Amino acid sequence: MAPAPPAGYDPASADRWAPEPDKRPGRTAFQRDRARVLHSAALRRLAGKTQVVTPGTMGPAWDASPRTRLTHSLECAQVGRELGAALGCDPDLVEAACLSHDLGHPPFGHNGEQALNAFARDCGGFEGNAQSLRLLTRIEPKRFTPEGSVGLNLTRAVLDAATKYPWPRGAHPTDPASHKFGVYEDDRPVFDWVRKEAPGTRTCFEAQVMDWSDDVAYSVHDVEDGLHAGHIDPGSLRAGPERRSVFEVAVGRYVPADTDPAELAAALDRLQDQEWWPHGYDGTAVAQARLKDATSQLIGRFCLAAEGATRAAYGSGRLTRYGAELVVPRQTRMECAVLKAVADRYVMQRAEQERLRADQRVVVAELAEALTARAPDGLDPQFRALFGTAPDDSARKRVIVDQIASLTDASARSLHARLTGQA
Numbered sequence: 001m002a003p004a005p006p007a008g009y010d011p012a013s014a015d016r017w018a019p020e021p022d023k024r025p026g027r028t029a030f031q032r033d034r035a036r037v038l039h040s041a042a043l044r045r046l047a048g049k050t051q052v053v054t055p056g057t058m059g060p061a062w063d064a065s066p067r068t069r070l071t072h073s074l075e076c077a078q079v080g081r082e083l084g085a086a087l088g089c090d091p092d093l094v095e096a097a098c099l100s101h102d103l104g105h106p107p108f109g110h111n112g113e114q115a116l117n118a119f120a121r122d123c124g125g126f127e128g129n130a131q132s133l134r135l136l137t138r139i140e141p142k143r144f145t146p147e148g149s150v151g152l153n154l155t156r157a158v159l160d161a162a163t164k165y166p167w168p169r170g171a172h173p174t175d176p177a178s179h180k181f182g183v184y185e186d187d188r189p190v191f192d193w194v195r196k197e198a199p200g201t202r203t204c205f206e207a208q209v210m211d212w213s214d215d216v217a218y219s220v221h222d223v224e225d226g227l228h229a230g231h232i233d234p235g236s237l238r239a240g241p242e243r244r245s246v247f248e249v250a251v252g253r254y255v256p257a258d259t260d261p262a263e264l265a266a267a268l269d270r271l272q273d274q275e276w277w278p279h280g281y282d283g284t285a286v287a288q289a290r291l292k293d294a295t296s297q298l299i300g301r302f303c304l305a306a307e308g309a310t311r312a313a314y315g316s317g318r319l320t321r322y323g324a325e326l327v328v329p330r331q332t333r334m335e336c337a338v339l340k341a342v343a344d345r346y347v348m349q350r351a352e353q354e355r356l357r358a359d360q361r362v363v364v365a366e367l368a369e370a371l372t373a374r375a376p377d378g379l380d381p382q383f384r385a386l387f388g389t390a391p392d393d394s395a396r397k398r399v400i401v402d403q404i405a406s407l408t409d410a411s412a413r414s415l416h417a418r419l420t421g422q423a
Contacts, residue, residue, distance in 0.1 A: 005029055005157075006090045008318040012197065013157035017190055018143055018150045030092040033158040037096050040152065042103045042140050046070035048408025050109040051218070066225045069102050069109075072218060076101065080213035083303045087310060087326075088318030089206050096154070097161035097210045103140075104131025106405040107412040108360040115364035117179070120401045123394040124184045129164050131405050133183055136162065137190045139402060141382065150190075157321070159194045161206035166195055173201045186398070198322070205319055208326035216302045219336045222343035224295050227281045232346045234279050237268065249349075250341035255334065264341075267334035271298075298339070305332040363416045364404065370419035371400045378419050379403050 005014035006028050014029035022032065037043060046069035067075075077098035084094030105128040106112040116126040136151050136159060143153035165172075165182035168191075172178035183191040198204070203211070226232035236242040246268070247261040255264070271277055276297045281287050309327040310319070347353070375396070376384040383403040390396040407415065416422070 006093075008088060008320045009090065009093075009157060013155065013321065015156050016153050017137065017193060018145045018153050020143065020153065028090070028092065029155050030090050030096060030158060033152075033154045034092045034096040034099070036142060036152045036154065037099045037103075040103075040140055040142070042135055042406075043070065043073070043099060045406065045408055046073055046102060046105075048410055049105060049107055050111075050409055051222075066229070067221055069105055072221065073099055073102050075221060076210075076214050076217040079217050079299060079303065080210050083213060083307060084206060084209045086303075086307050087205075087209065087324075089209060089320055093158055093161055094206050094209055094213075096158045097206055098213055100132060100136060100154075100158070100162040101164065101210055101214060102128065102132070103135050104128045104133070104405065106131070106364070107407045107409045108357075108364065111357045111360050112364050112412075115361045116368070116401060116404060119365065119368040120397065123397045123401070124186075125169055125179075125181075126401055126405070127165075127169070127179065127181050129180070129182045130169075130184050130187070131402075133159070133163060133191065134187050134402070137187065139382075139406070156194050156196075157204075157206070159190075160198065160204045160321075161210055163194070163207055164203065164211055166191075166198065166203055166207075167201045171201075184398075186395075202322065204321050205324050205326060206321070212302075212306055212326060212328055215336055215340075216299055219339040219343070220295055220298045220302075222347065223339050224291060226343050226347040227278060227291060228283075229347070230283075231350065232342060234277075234281060237272065237342070243268065246338065246341045246345050249345045250337050253344070254337035254340045259334075263334055264338055267331065268338045270331070271335055271338070302332055302336060305329050363413060366420055367404060367412060367416040368400060370416070371403065372397070374419060375400060378415060380406075 005011060016029075022029075049069040051067045051069050051072045077095045080098040081091045081095040085091040106116050106126075108115075110128075113126060113128050120126040136154055138149055138151050140151045141149060143150045160166075163182050165180045167173065167181055168183050168185060168188070169181045170176060172180060223232060227234070237246070243265065244261070247264045250264055251257060251259055251261065272279075274297065276290070276294050278287075278291050278294045281291060306326060306328045309329050310324065313327050314324045371378050376387045379387055379399070380403060383399050383406075386402075387396055387399045390399055404412065
């Protein structure tokens with residue numbers, strides 16, 4: 001017998017694509033889902049995938065251990081679990097979604113995502129969020145039916161909460177040209193099952209909590225990493241030219257293109273006016289402690305703002321599924337965007353990082369070409385079998401994409417070297 005859903009959730013939210021009984025009484029369906037994601041090989045592989053910068057490339061001021069996709073996902077999960085619980089969501093559901101949200105990202109971060117999308121253009125494209133759904137419902141080996149793998153076979157509510165972009169390629173509700181989407185065409189059956197009762201392209205409340213937790217975690221922690229590495233000088237953010245360069249990065253990338261830079265300036269001023277803001281950083285123990293306090297203060301500031309505004313709009317009851325929308329004040333979004341732009345300007349736009357990204361794009365492109373020419377040679381046993389049963393060239397190409405997406409940064413370089421004779 002399947003476990004009953006937690007309070008605030010209807011029985012359909014705890015349904016699984018392939019029905020199965022619980023192994024141990026006393027756990028909720030969402031506790032079981034969290035455990036499945038936590039123990040998955042896909043989550044472990046995130047330790048070897050780039051978050052913002054590749055380990056070992058931050059310079060002598062850094063200890064060669066910047067955040068990876070795994071540490072980011074763990075931090076996102078901690079933020080999301082507490083924010084979700086404060087708003088009445090099931091905390092295990094939100095944590096499972098946060099742990100899952102980046103599972104589909106390929107080696108080399110968004111850089112690898114762009115290269116794979118170019119390769120996969122004629123078989124449905126590539127998008128990390130769509131790949132996450134594919135991994136959770138098909139690729140990660142955990143449960144099988146007579147028809148084949150059903151991935152981790154998570155509940156409908158957890159899969160829905162892990163879906164940032166609940167629409168197929170080219171169907172963005174407000175921007176048809178957007179490259180963001182959440183499902184490939186051949187994964188539509190399970191996607192349609194997940195979204196059976198969903199109102200159009202609206203994301204569920206738990207997915208909104210996950211999305212904001214993701215923004216909070218990476219905006220704050222990317223700046224923290226940049227300060228540790230010596231690439232961000234807090235004092236320079238008082239200078240007019242430096243501030244304008246940050247706002248130029250923010251406009252169009254992190255905020256709407258028509259945003260007045262004065263609004264971003266006010267957001268940065270509010271942060272710099274806080275007693276805990278790191279106005280300087282010299283790497284001493286005292287400075288490290290102050291920076292860690294600033295990190296905590298920023299996360300609390302962003303989460304409490306969202307919690308307060310959402311409670312003001314919807315009251316004190318339990319907020320779940322499609323019963324509410326997460327409300328994040330515009331001022332808070334501007335502050336978060338400024339932090340993203342600071343890390344972008346001073347860390348991601350460094351010349352050596354762009355040279356590295358160019359090399360990474362070549363690795364992915366050449367690896368895709370080599371696998372296309374030599375497959376099934378070079379494919380792992382799991383993907384070799386799928387390649388052999390694929391019905392056409394498009395399906396075989398998708399298997400190659402799945403193989404590359406599953407690789408870590410190091411394993412992608414190793415396989416590339418072997419297949420191209422550069423070992």
